[in-house]
Amino acid sequence: MTTLSSVQRLALSTALFLLTGCSTADSIATVSPSSETETASISTIVGGGPSGFSEYPFAVSLRTSSNSHFCGGTLLNPRTVLTAAHCIAPNGPDAPEVLRPRNIQVAVGAYLRTSSRFQNVQVTQIRLHPDFVGNTGAPFFNYDSDVALLELAEPQVRAEIVSLISSLSQITPGTPATAIGWGTRQEGGAFLPILLQEVDVPIVSFLSCRESYGDASFPFRAQSITTNMVCAGFPIGGRDSCQGDSGGPLLVDADGKLEQVGIVSFGEGCARPDRPGVYTNVFNYLDWIRNNQF
Template identity: 40%
Template sequence: LKRTKIRIVLGDHDQTTTTDAPAKMRAVAAIIQNRNFDAESYNHDIALLRLRKPVEFSKNIRPVCLPRSGDPAGKTGTVIGWGRTMEGGMLPSIVQEVQVPILTLDQCRAMKYRASRITTFMLCAGKGSMDSCQGDSGGPLVLPYADKYEIVGIVSWGVGCARPGYPGVYTRVSKYTQWIRANVQDSCICT
């Protein structure tokens, strides 16, 4: 993926209207991909995008915090994205969100995935009709924390959308906090 082909849109809610608060566009100055990324297994599926211009936060544009220590398993997270609302369905014009239960590593490995496919750098979330879908990749799985949100997962891969026995698989952000901090040293980090 070339950085020149990527535009970041901040604060957009509905792609078909201009009556919302104006969205902000940012160009990407650099893509910082985790050097251990494995395209076959999707292990270490994480990258950072350095923007050309700083982001000004507002009511509609807020930072997400890095995860505090602790396993998010057993909690209910929120996935947000512009992906399909059902397998094979259309892409929505309005950003979607769904509440998903976060599974333990053992629960995920006991599902229909090959147990060895789910590494400690991943987490699983979803149940029944609640899942991320195609087009959501790279989007956040967040938990509320005080008056903020912390990002515990990044939509990575799965089999179809909301298929029984196949929860969504996410990059486990807590495994990368040191790497993130090392690569955003000149930026403000929400904690």
């Protein structure tokens, strides 16, 4: 039976593989669960700053049984958390290192990452999207269908829930969007922020994103970018999600109401020029999410 520590080592070794294959922080946006100060290669907020105290009450922190943050997520309903599949199974659902429900707790209302005031809720069931493949050593990076649902042991009836994208017009290229999370604030950073961070980035067109990764080395290639993804970032870089932000939301303002349009998934490094962040396109998974939520 796989222990949590071995799963954590796998997450770190997977990240290091990507690093050696590409750069110093090629991203799958998770953080090594073995230590709150150790990052493993994927997304934290770069170029942003602390969010308002109650600005994103639906944001949650995924924790190990030792209370170490390793991914983000959003509260979809009182009993369901929406996150990235690679946070649970970085090497695919059939790999032996998949995290089990007993190994995951969810911190609800955790604006301050280290605060003891929020409630840690045990996960009782996990549903990965059936089309998620993960990092299986394929010719290119395959994080298509990077979406998962977690069931909470206790319903969070007083917590606010997230609203999901209601129209494709909300991910039109150039649309302002906001990524949030407790990830590192620079590529290769060694420390996670105490406060929930936010950064504003514009939506990038599918073709532009695909072209940006067209000249990238293995495992980041144009084939890695699919229509089930949405990209966001500036051509000059400088703002992005980074290690530890995986699973968290990409949000847009829809007539005064925040709606989640993406899930932090991957990217090459953090905030690099011509390397936008890549997010799961929530619109494409609305039916699956609604039919499989707890």
